[in-house]
Amino acid sequence: MKQLLTFIILITSVFAVKAQDSTAQAPAAKWEYTAEKKGEQEYILHLKGTIEKGWKLFSTTMKDDDPNTRVTVDSAATITGITEEGELKKAPEPLLDNIEIKYFENQVTLQVAVKLNGPANKLEGAVNYMALKGEEVTGPDEVKFRFNIDASGNIVNVAAGLQESATGGQTLKRAAIDMANPLSNCGGEGAPVKKSLWGIFVLGMLGGFIALVTPCVFPLIPLTVSFFTKKSQDKKTGIKNAVLYGFFILLIYVLLSVPFHLVDSLDPEILNNISTNVWLNLIFFVIFIVFAISFFGYFEITLPSGLASKVDSKSGVGGIIGIFFMALTLALVSFSCTGPILGSLLVGSISTDGGPMQLTAGMAGFGFALALPFALFAMFPNLLKSLPKSGGWLSSVKVVLGFIEIAMAIKFLSNADLVTHWGLVKREVFFAVWIICGFLIVLYLLGKIRFPHDSPLKKISTTRWVFAAIFLAITIYLLPGVTNTKYANRKLISGFPPPLNYSIYKGAGGVEANVVNDYEAALKLAKEQNKPILIDFTGWACVNCRKMEENVWPDERVKTLIEGDYILVSLYVDDRKLLPEDQQFLFTTNTGRKKEIKSIGDKYATMQTENFAINAQPYYVLISPDEKLLTKPVAYTPNAAEYESWLKCGLEAFKKNK
Template identity: 65%
Template sequence: MKYLLLLMTGLQLLFLPQAHAQEEAAAPKLVEWEYTAEKKNDGTYLLHFKAKVAEGWKLFSYTMSDDDPNTRFTLDSLSDTRAAITGVQEVGDLKTAKEPILDNLEIRYFEKEVDMQATTELKGEPGDIKGVITYMVIKGEEVVPEETEFRFNADPAAGLVAAKAGLQINAEEAGKLKRSKIDLKNPVSKVGGILEEGKGVWVVFLLGFVGGLIALVTPCVFPMIPLTVSFFTKSSQNRKQGIFNATMYGFFILLTYVLFSVPFHIAGAAEPEIFNNISTNVWLNIFFFAVFVVFAISFFGVFEITLPSGLASKADSKANKGTLVGIFFMALTLVIVSFSCTGPILGSLLAGSLNSDGGAWLLTAGMAGFGLSLALPFALFAMFPSWLNSLPKSGGWLTSVKVVLGFVELALAVKFLSNADLVTHWGILHRETFFLIWIIIGLLTTLYLLGFIRFPHDSPVKKLGKVRIFFAVLFGAFTLYLIPGITNTKYARLKLMSGFAPPMSYSWYGNSGHEKGAVEPDVINDYEKALALAKEQNKPILIDFTGWACVNCRNMEENVWTDPEVHALIKDNYILVSLYVDDKQKLPEGEEFLHQFADGRTKEIKTIGNKYATMQSENFINSSQPLYVLISPEEKLLTLPVAYTPNIQEYANWLKAGIDAFEKVKN
């Protein structure tokens, strides 16, 4: 029990920093801390951390071991080079007791208040030091981890002076994000505008539909079609009832998958930027990478992924009822027992939707398409059982489908690792490395389809059928198509892979060779520098709100900006600044702050991505990328902003309208 509680509290502490500002606003701390510094002699200080503990709670002592609940003081990496905590004394009423919830562990704790005094020695010249107090409190069966930041500023006279810890609201920095001169409602020209088109939703719906069709021919789903049809034909008293039951069965399969997207609508309503945060979160992308690799290994037949058997048993027991409730649980049972095959496809759909603009609605569209394509065959075959005779028999071909899906999952896993690599600039998965891995996966898939490679549970390929040859040729041709992507030639720009692979600039070869023809930003990730450059050259600014993991951004850069007319319009007439809203690079210490919105909400601005994502949403009421904005050096909005515009002429006309508008307002 003790170790389970410690594991749970450890997980809470892991995610605590991400929700720090929200938690502070939502509820007061169970322990309030005050800090003071007392100079003992040259270079030695006594830091007082005075704690006021909430009524009924117990604060664990600093003297508790590292393996048990405790209180700890940790300096950040920079402060650690300036100071060292050499000892901690506690002044207060220290109590001891055996705690039943912690396996009768003898705990040492304080109630109401305590002064924890940390002896600190400064190294070299005095400098600001800061850190964090991590501590746990207990009340009855509740063990709660908390943390709070502390800070001491160097003072020439007093030595160290306690200062406000954590990020503070900064009106000056906030003014740099909410630009008062930009008036979204009154551009010089009404050309442009962000159209709310449904094309993206329908594309994702169709992708989901195709995913459902693929799931149908997997070993977990295909054999269930005749079993389900047999159930309906035997249980229906007449044809009319059979058709009704089959229709409701299909509807409930569709409904089950659509309901999966509901929580994401709730989360998106609470925080519009959540989908961008999810899609570019480093650890989440690494998690997807690991999960997809596990799914691939499972598809190769090494082991089987299943949901808990109890869940399937409960759903199956309720499915025996001959009512709508029973039909619903039959549909739910199908969803559960087929998870080992549908899970990887659904995972691709989930991750792909959250990586796209549109968030929850795209996910709903994809899940609806998946559910519909999975539901239709079951419903139709239940209505017309004689059609079953036209279905191919189950056999080794189902295993082959599963193995090919395993290779596809491996390729998708590389994409998620690439997302994490791009936003952190690790440099481990350049464009050519990405293509090289995909080429190897494509070659292995082709060899498998041709019978040169076998996996566990595979039957020997005695004769290559037409379908197998077709897919072998398809994968082989695609593999050959990828090969120029690893070269330093003009052929390296692969149009089909635009936006999916890393950008051309993220290359083994740097910005040389095949990068010719691309539009290089005049300024990257610094709006103030772009503004100064625009005033110096008396040119308008093209703001490019983009993202390292943004597919449509790469499509625009590699297929629209490379057009000779568009290239010339941007290069000759605009100062181009690219602002990456998913850049995880930390801002310099003095530039971090707490941004307050008009409705009172606050948001921590700690990274370059935080800064420009907030700037985009505050000024242009939009959180999707790409977003293109044209302004004068005095920040007069020249046209209405535009989003993803794959039509080259339409985008060129918008740029020309910005030039004409600038002529009307320039000095």
């Protein structure tokens, strides 16, 4: 449960930051900076703060444990003293348990004496201030400053933080690209093909059915159904209550997706940012490993008794409210088994080609599968006799799920590894982990491996033989994935492992981009070779991008067209590598929102949304070297012949344009 709470806190923090970026209030103080030279490598920084009406800005003399204002400088210098100019006031503050606060109103100037630690051509730092207005406390808010130092030791202030850049803005909003007037009318309609909601719903149901046969849920089915049928005055009432119970189970899981609809309206890129967030993926990796160890029987994950008791006590209220809390109790007590399955569904739906509706569909499928048995067995109680008895087989299911959890965990670690370029989980390492997990499952099902809660296996049942054969077949299919052969491309699982070119083998991979993450270089190359450009808006953690690269691009006809007639530039919208400092800037989007362009991903995700009003990947655009749109862009196109036709159409449009 602690892991779940950590995850919720992380998600809430991400949402809060994004919401703050979108609807940020006016700062409590505005700052101006000047500086003067006092001696050899010694300077006085004058940091003047104009405080908004009604705000109290805390003094630098407040203790570290109390609200305060602090000034920091980089390693180039050391602060030797700070004095404050302004009317310093003191008063007890009821909001802070009547401690005496020291503060300024209207205006304050901080005189900061600094000494350089050695030769330097710049000095950077920040004011981190806190302020109070009524019952509202803000901060610490960071306001950066920067000073340049010339060869003679003179110091002058320059703009700090990210600034608007006309040149930078032009690199994102390409004036020559006209989405309304492509040279040829072939191609898509400019909107990516979303995952089928019904397909997501079915996948969610599959996850729900898996959750049903876990020790946390399965034993509850006959107990709960018997409770409704025996407690109700008549059979009709029992059926009605059981169906209502199932409906509330479905509703609870659907409600979990509602916050994602709210945050998606704040920032169209937020779901992609969450799914490719390094820390979120690492947390999921750790959570899944912890769940796996728990499934192996080395410890038990349980809810805090107080929380479970409070929710369960409400279930005795009776009526509709009592039934709702019974459903909520089921969702909570079964979390140790359903949590990992829900985690996979969550991150799988919140992806570069997913979204809130996909998540809702998946959650609905999951809740429907969990709810179905309770309603079904309440209508037909005799079917309960056909249910297998609870026993050791449930523990076996848990162990198999534990190995699957490890396989899923490596996927989250791989996502973090790809967007940061650590090189920890190369494609072959990924396959090796999955292959080892597969063989261990087979050995476990055949009784060669035992865990703490397992009893000796006297006889291998037919069911075990069947599942052992299935997992052995899957594992054998995965084996070529660790080789450097033409069979290394395992098409049935395209998108799950890292890309073909993210390999321990040099030269491995399919169709290679001429340019990666450098649009201007691609334009230059296209002009030099007089070829059109194929823009590939992609992502390191994009499943459908990998499917295109491994299933469609290697098609001989498609490969010949891309490599012979186009300049292919791949732009990764989730690349977290920071741009050089002089290339970072503040950009005003076409919706009026201020957005910081700090990383490669920021740059090309914004370029895609600004020019094509689309933020899903993969997304393919054909343009001429002078940036004329040759065709309508297309998204995920799994049919190689269709993709080939689109490439040919773009080539014909380019030749006519010449």
